Amino acid sequence: MKRLDTLYIDNSLVDNVLTHWRNAQLVAIPTETVYGLAADAENNLAVARIYEAKSRPQFNPLIVHVANVEIAKRYAEWNAQAEALSAAFWPGPMTLVMQRRRDCALSDLVSAGGDTVGIRIPAHPITQQLLKAYGKGIAAPSANRSGRVSPTTAAHVLSEFGDTLPLIIDGGACDIGVESTVIDVSGEGAVILRPGSITREMVTAILPEIHDVGIITDGAAIKSPGQLESHYAPSIPVRLNVTEVATDEALLGFGSSVLPGAKTMLNLSPRSDLVEAAANLFAYLRALDVPSHRAIAVMPIPTHGIGEAINDRLRRAAA
Ligand code: TXA
Ligand code: MG
Numbered sequence: 293m294k295r296l297d298t299l300y301i302d303n304s305l306v307d308n309v310l311t312h313w314r315n316a317q318l319v320a321i322p323t324e325t326v327y328g329l330a331a332d333a334e335n336n337l338a339v340a341r342i343y344e345a346k347s348r349p350q351f352n353p354l355i356v357h358v359a360n361v362e363i364a365k366r367y368a369e370w371n372a373q374a375e376a377l378s379a380a381f382w383p384g385p386m387t388l389v390m391q392r393r394r395d396c397a398l399s400d401l402v403s404a405g406g407d408t409v410g411i412r413i414p415a416h417p418i419t420q421q422l423l424k425a426y427g428k429g430i431a432a433p434s435a436n437r438s439g440r441v442s443p444t445t446a447a448h449v450l451s452e453f454g455d456t457l458p459l460i461i462d463g464g465a466c467d468i469g470v471e472s473t474v475i476d477v478s479g480e481g482a483v484i485l486r487p488g489s490i491t492r493e494m495v496t497a498i499l500p501e502i503h504d505v506g507i508i509t510d511g512a513a514i515k516s517p518g519q520l521e522s523h524y525a526p527s528i529p530v531r532l533n534v535t536e537v538a539t540d541e542a543l544l545g546f547g548s549s550v551l552p553g554a555k556t557m558l559n560l561s562p563r564s565d566l567v568e569a570a571a572n573l574f575a576y577l578r579a580l581d582v583p584s585h586r587a588i589a590v591m592p593i594p595t596h597g598i599g600e601a602i603n604d605r606l607r608r609a610a611a
Contacts, residue, residue: 299416299417299418299463299464300417300418300421301418301421301422301461305461306421306422306425308459309321309422309459309461310422310425310426312458312459313330313331313332313338313426313430314332316331316332316335316337316338316341317331317338317341317458317459318330318331318338318341318342318345318457318458319331319457319458319459319460319461320435320446320449320453320457320459320460320461321416321418321419321422321430321432321461321463322416322418322419322446322461322462322463322464322466323357323414323415323416323419323432323466324384324385324414324415324416324466324467324468325385325414325466325468325469325470325471325472325488325489326434326435326442326443326444326466326469326470326471326574327434327435327442327443327444327445327446327448327449327460327466328355328357328419328432328433328434328435329342329345329346329432329433329434329435329449329457330357330430330431330432331430331431331432332426332428332429332430332431333354333356333357333398333399333402333428333429333430333431334397334398334399334428334429335399336399336400336401338399338431339354339399339401339402339431340401342354342431342432342433343401345437345453345456345457346433346436346437346438347437347438352404352433353402353403353404353406353408353409353410354401354402354404354410354431354432354433355387355410355411355412355431355432355433355472355474356398356402356409356410356411356412356429356430356431357411357412357413357414357419357423357429357430357431357432358411358412358413358423358428358429358430359413359420359423359424359426359427360413360424361378361382361413363427363428363429364378364411364413366393366396366397367392367393367396367397367398367409367411367429368388368390368391368392368393368396368409368411369390369391369392369393370390371390371477373477373481373482373499374388374390374477376498376499377475377477377482377495377498377499378413380494380498381490381494381498382412382413383413383414383415383420384413384414384415384490385414385415385468385471385472385473385488385489385490386412386472386473386475386488386490387410387411387412387472387473387474387475387486388410388411388412388475388477389408389409389410389474389475389476389477389478389485390408390409390411390477390478391407391408391409391478392407392408392409396409397428398429399431402429402431408476408478410474411429412472416463417463418461418463419463422461434471435448435449435452435453436448436449436452437452437453439525440452440525441525441526441574441577441578441609442470442471442574443574444465444466444469444571444574444575445464445465445466445575446460446461446462446463448574448575448578465571465575466571467571468489468567468570468571469570469571469572469573469574469575470488470489470570470573470574470598470601470602470605471486471488472486472488472489472490473486473487473488473489473490473491473495473601474486474488475490475495481501482495482499482501486604487600487601487604488598488601489567489570489598489601491597491598491600491601492600493597525608525609525611526577526578526580526581526588526609527581527583528581528582528583528585528586528587528588529586529587529588529610530577530587530588530590530606530609530610531587531588531589531590531610532590532592532606532607532610533590533591533592534551534589534590534591534592535551536551536553537551537552537553537554537589538553538554538586538587538589539553539554539555540555540585540586541554541555541585541586541587541588541589542554542555542556542557542558542580542582542585542587542588542589543556543557543558543588543589543590543591544557544558544560544576544577544580544588544589544590544591545557545558545559545560545591546559546560546561546564546569546591546592546593547559547561547562547564547591548562548563548564550591551589551591554589555585556580556585558572558576558579558580560572560573560576560593564594566593566594566596566597566598566599566602567598569593569599569602570598570601570602573602573605573606574605577609588609590606590610593606
């Protein structure tokens with residue numbers, strides 16, 4: 293994996309992105325988790341264009357990305373949990389769901405009409421550079437069409453949207469590869485709505501009282517609609533925890549001893565490294581998602597640490 297610490301883009305490209313945002317246009321941007329489809333979060337038209345481009349159900353709220361905590365505090369009500377978690381994990385792969393401030397300038401669409409907002413300070417240096425230059429919130433869901441896997445390279449974004457996107461910023465392959473951990477701190481406690489690379493163990497170390505509700509499968513109770521079971525779906529069937537594989541299936545392997553017999557095989561991590569597996573997950577699902585395979589057969593992946601997020605995404609891919 294490429295280290296991105298020294299990456300930056302020149303001023304004319306920054307200006308180009310900012311002009312698009314000021315004109316309510318979409319720009320695809322890299323983050324350390326997945327690529328985002330980014331537009332001005334204070335502009336209703338811009339936010340509506342995101343929903344349109346993604347063909348996303350209207351009820352699904354969007355994450356607002358900001359450069360720093362000072363800007364976040366213009367939009368959201370702060371509390372002790374937000375203070376502790378933001379100090380520990382921002383900039384980084386964590387989204388905090390908080391109460392909107394009464395004078396919040398964000399489009400209501402980013403909250404899908406509700407009274408909370410999901411905010412994140414991403415760590416990717418190019419996106420930090422862009423957010424600092426813009427100085428306000430940028431709504432950016434993952435840059436895929438609704439129901440498809442999240443893109444982890446600029447080429448994935450291009451294959452999702454073709455020429456319909458005016459600008460895609462290529463910041464290399466995403467370091468982490470699964471979306472941010474979404475934590476609801478809008479109430480008294482803290483609840484993980486979507487697992488990610490900031491694990492339950494890491495959150496609990498900061499907030500010893502946290503309750504993790506796990507995955508909400510009851511449609512009526514969905515708090516984080518990204519948890520819809522069919523959210524991450526390749527176009528061919530996905531079988532999980534396989535112990536044998538047919539010749540016309542594609543195998544998604546893990547670890548040093550992969551099952552024999554598949555027509556095609558990609559190994560998420562030959563050395564059983566879950567972080568490496570997460571970074572490869574969506575790219576490999578895409579690569580194996582071709583009609584000549586009857587199905588994608590996935591070997592068991594351990595459930596500790598970021599393995600919890602990997603298994604969560606795989607369950608939805610299989611739903
Ligand atoms: O890593 C990420 O989070 C990426 C990159 C681009 O930052 N973004 C991303 O956005 O995954 P999206 O829109 O695909 O997923 C946002 C998740 C959804 O599950 C959504 O329902 C939840 O966050 N979410 C956002 N705002 C929320 C809110 N106010 N209340 C509850 N859930 C919220
Ligand atoms: Mg998404």
